[in-house]
Amino acid sequence: MADFGINVDPGEVGLDARRLRRIDTHFQRYVDDGRLAGWQVMVSRRGKVAHLSSYGLADKEAGRPVETDTLWRIYSMTKPITSIAAMMLWEEGAFELSDPVSRWLPEFSQPRVYVGGSAVRPITVPAIEPIRVWHLLTHTAGLTYGFHRVHVTDEIYRLRGFELGASDFSDLAACVRGWAELPLAFQPGAEWNYSVATDVLGRFIEVVSGQTLEAFFHERILGPLGMKDTMFWCPEDRQHRLAALYSADASRTRTIRSEVLGKGILKPPPWLSGGGGLVSTTRDYTRFTWMLLNGGELEGVRLLSPRTLRYMVQNHLPGGADLTAFGRPLFAETRYDGVGFGLGFAVVLDPVAYRTLSTVGEYHWGGMASTSFWVDPAEEMTVVFMTQLLPSNTYPLRSQLRQLVYQALVD
Numbered sequence: 453m454a455d456f457g458i459n460v461d462p463g464e465v466g467l468d469a470r471r472l473r474r475i476d477t478h479f480q481r482y483v484d485d486g487r488l489a490g491w492q493v494m495v496s497r498r499g500k501v502a503h504l505s506s507y508g509l510a511d512k513e514a515g516r517p518v519e520t521d522t523l524w525r526i527y528s529m530t531k532p533i534t535s536i537a538a539m540m541l542w543e544e545g546a547f548e549l550s551d552p553v554s555r556w557l558p559e560f561s562q563p564r565v566y567v568g569g570s571a572v573r574p575i576t577v578p579a580i581e582p583i584r585v586w587h588l589l590t591h592t593a594g595l596t597y598g599f600h601r602v603h604v605t606d607e608i609y610r611l612r613g614f615e616l617g618a619s620d621f622s623d624l625a626a627c628v629r630g631w632a633e634l635p636l637a638f639q640p641g642a643e644w645n646y647s648v649a650t651d652v653l654g655r656f657i658e659v660v661s662g663q664t665l666e667a668f669f670h671e672r673i674l675g676p677l678g679m680k681d682t683m684f685w686c687p688e689d690r691q692h693r694l695a696a697l698y699s700a701d702a703s704r705t706r707t708i709r710s711e712v713l714g715k716g717i718l719k720p721p722p723w724l725s726g727g728g729g730l731v732s733t734t735r736d737y738t739r740f741t742w743m744l745l746n747g748g749e750l751e752g753v754r755l756l757s758p759r760t761l762r763y764m765v766q767n768h769l770p771g772g773a774d775l776t777a778f779g780r781p782l783f784a785e786t787r788y789d790g791v792g793f794g795l796g797f798a799v800v801l802d803p804v805a806y807r808t809l810s811t812v813g814e815y816h817w818g819g820m821a822s823t824s825f826w827v828d829p830a831e832e833m834t835v836v837f838m839t840q841l842l843p844s845n846t847y848p849l850r851s852q853l854r855q856l857v858y859q860a861l862v863d
Contacts, residue, residue, distance in 0.1 A: 459500055466863030467495070467862065468862045471859055471860035472860045479507065480507050486705065488841055489508055489512045489698055491506070491508060492839075493505055493835070493837045495835050496738060501738075504520075504734075506519070510522045512707070519693070522693055522733065524838040525714075525819070526838075527819035528727065528819045529732070529824075530727060530729055531796055531817060533730065533740065537657050538657055539764060539795065540672060540755055540756060549584065549586040553656055556659045557628060557655065563578075564577065564578055564579065565579050565635060566603075566605050570604065571608045581641055582640065584640070584641075585656070588652055588653040589796055590768050590769070591644050591647055591779075592641050593636070593640050594637050594645070595636065595645070597648060598614045602780065603780075608634055612634060616713075624723040627723050645780045646782050648727060654725070666724055678751075679732070681736050684724055685717055685731070695838075697710040699842040700841060710842060738834065741827050742834060744761065744827045745829065748760065765794045765829075774788060774805070775791050775793060776789045789802075790806035790807075794815065800813065810828070813828075814830070820842060822844045822847075823837060823844075833857075
């Protein structure tokens with residue numbers, strides 16, 4: 453990985469080189485017809501890089517191409533890193549998963565749950581179950597995101613300035629206090645809802661460890677794994693490597709530069725988002741996936757025990773339910789049949805129900821700007837895909853990438 457390149461003949465690890473090129477042919481069309489600015493993908497198997505390709509521009513306006521060291525906003529691909537951080541502390545005996553988070557974050561000592569009324573005049577009742585650490589890791593705490601625009605509580609978040617996670621005018625501790633004042637969307641543990649729970653978990657890590665989230669990440673995860681370009685903001689001397697951020701136009705046929713949101717990563721953030729704050733490279737995040745595939749260890753650096761990691765990537769939803777049965781969809785058109793959720797990762801339970809070529813036990817997540825990754829223990833494979841397009845459901849990039857990668861497996 454030091455030189456960041458293909459270091460094995462695909463055939464030696466059960467992949468067909470000709471079939472792997474279909475990945476490039478397919479996604480090049482997205483750039484050629486204007487739907488994406490550029491992209492990069494890395495496919496690794498058995499600890500070897502079998503396929504690495506890039507196409508298009510990191511910055512269309514500047515004419516700057518995607519390079520091997522291009523920096524990408526990974527948004528919610530930050531969440532698995534935060535979840536790993538929490539479980540590192542758990543392994544040290546700092547807390548139990550069943551512990552109420554109010555033991556460390558007293559602002560959550562008396563949560564209330566929305567049961568009716570408007571966003572301006574909500575009707576609430578006391579929570580019958582405390583928010584536990586497990587609820588934060590599984591997105592079952594009853595918290596939400598303002599950008600969902602599905603439930604009244606989503607609107608309540610927006611009215612308080614919490615549309616994309618947290619207000620730009622608060623530090624993380626203040627944001628968490630603000631979220632704690634808002635009603636939960638449901639009783640803790642009753643449903644799955646993608647939310648600011650991982651940001652709350654980031655603050656929990658700060659209180660438990662006595663370090664800022666940035667310091668903990670650097671000292672305990674990013675530094676030891678050699679993830680030298682993964683950080684909460686992009687300093688000036690690296691900004692020439694940062695990909696521009698784009699959004700889809702109304703017709704979803706071309707990209708528009710997202711100036712305001714794209715500039716947020718250029719300076720130290722007012723709050724450290726464990727749910728979506730990092731910038732990274734394909735190389736760095738591949739190293740993170742290799743650590744996961746290796747059972748919590750990479751090149752002599754162990755973050756977690758294999759048993760802890762296996763526990764994290766089991767389905768933790770009650771009764772073995774999938775996200776469609778137990779969860780609220782991220783997008784109206786999105787279903788997650790055959791996919792459960794563990795401690796920070798989505799987990800494939802049934803590829804047939806998922807209607808996507810994959811493997812039972814494969815785990816994954818993605819970011820708001822259409823980035824994605826997955827780890828397949830059975831096939832000893834990891835895949836990282838980077839681009840910068842909002843929102844992540846604009847095109848079926850992730851399902852198409854899966855079918856193109858798996859059709860190249862021939863052993």
